[in-house]
Amino acid sequence: MENDNEHEDDEDHVDEMMAGVEDELGKHSRVFESLTKAAQKPLYPGCKKFTKLSAVLTLFNIKSKGNWTDISFNSLLEVLSEMFPDGNELPKSTYYARKLMCPFGLEYKKINACQNDCVLYRNEYDNLDKCPQFKRLFSKKKDAKNLRWHADRRKKDGLLKHQADSPEWNSINRLHKPFGDEDRNLRLRLCTDGMNPSDCMKCKYMMLSLLISGPKQPGNNIDVYLTPLVDDLRKLWDEGVSVLDAHTNEMFTLRAMLFCTINDFLAYGNLSGYKNKGKKACPICIDDMESTWISKCKHVYMPHGKFLRLHHPIRKKKNAFDGKVEERVARRVLTGEEVYEQDKGVETIFGKTMQKDTGLWKKESVLWTLPY
Known part of the structure; x- marks a missing residue:
């Protein structure tokens, strides 16, 4: 009796879903007609318990509950089609079974996600190819506070202990005063060819901006691949982005610049163009x-x-x-x-x-x- 109840539930769900598809597509659409035909056709000649559609729905439910892979589901469909009588309507692969189920809204859509689990590339992020990570840096109070450490808590005794003590840092503040006056603006380091920026850096503050597949490195042609990154850097300098500072709970325009590059001597030649x-x-x-x-x-x-x-x-x-x-x-x-x-x-x-x-x-x- 338990199995009969399950089959009845599946048939009820099919009716409900068919009604939803009819409302969405219209009774006379080609897709709806195809579904109706599948919902009425017996799984094999003489079968009274399952139609083509209800059988596929039942098998998909088992696949979902058991976390079956597409490969194992393919194997099951192949074996069952051999076991059932000749003339059975069972799809021969996961692809065709999923194609039958698509009008019910059961198809899947691949949505890429940031590896740091901070954003899905959909809706307003649909056209992005990387995480809006600079905004994420200011989304946590502790991180937002630490991003101003060089201005608020650094010991200023005239010794070189931090990049903010360097002549280059002070030169930027002098030449680009509006940029230097905002302590939260970012000064980025471009690390090339696997060189670590420094031991004090944590992985969550390192961003993979460019990955060039081998087997040969591009050498002088690396500029071709760097162009999108340089375009982003120009936008971060010219326009900036509006960011919420979680530490002060205020919006501000974040700007960023390339402060320095870190690389070995060979990569230095590729980046600079010097022989x-x-x-x-x-x-x-x-x-x-x-x-x-x-x-x-x-x-x-x-x-x-x-x-x-x-x-x-x-x-x-x-x-x-x-x-x-x-x-x-x-x-x-x-x-x-x-x-x-x-x-x-x-x-x-x-x-x-x-x-x-x-x-x-x-x-x-x-x-x-x-x-x-």
Whole structure:
């Protein structure tokens, strides 16, 4: 009797669902006619307990309760179709069974979610390809409070203990005063090629902004992939986003900038466009670089002892280097404006083609399009 009651319940549900579909699609629609036919056709000739539609509904209920995979459900349908008499109407695969059920609203829709479980990419987030994570940073009182630690609780004793103590940080505050006056504005670091920003960083504050599949790295062509990220960075600088600060419970316009990049020396060349190989590999010395070709295989840079302090004992170790005491001093590091004057206007050709010899620079980096 229990099984009979279950079958009766399934039939009642089919009637209810058929009524809903009729209201939604109309009695004379092609889909409704197809469903009606499936609801009336016996599962196999002579079957009185199940129609094609009720059988599929019952099997789907079992699949759902048992958390069956599509693969295992496929196997079940194949076996049952062999067990039932010839001429049975059972769908041969999960695909066709689900296609039959779609008009009931039982089809599934794939909705991507942020890996931090903070947002589904639907409705107002439907067109996003990444989480609005900067807003999420200010959604918790503790995090929102910590984001102002450098301004409110940092010990300011003239020593370099935090990025906020650096000349670069203060230079930004001076040159871009409206940005620097808002302590909650973000200064981002772009980490390339697997380098960790710092041991003090927690994973939840690291955001995967770009993943380039292998097997070959793009090299100079990395700008092609960086362009969407640079566009987002420009928007965060020019317009900002409206954010609720959970600590102060007030709305403010959050802006952000790329404060620095962190990468190994090879990735540095790809990002900057400087040819950090060969005779002039040092991006600080540039034209003042001195190199020696040895062993028919590589350049070495003996004069780099000039970067040591003036009275460093290694400067006097002649036999370890080129037989001379190093008395020279390193050149002054170029400013951003001076570097840009060298790089500006270099013809950039992307793609796996032969690159023209453009001197020490192989491209004008896409990062130069950032206004700061």
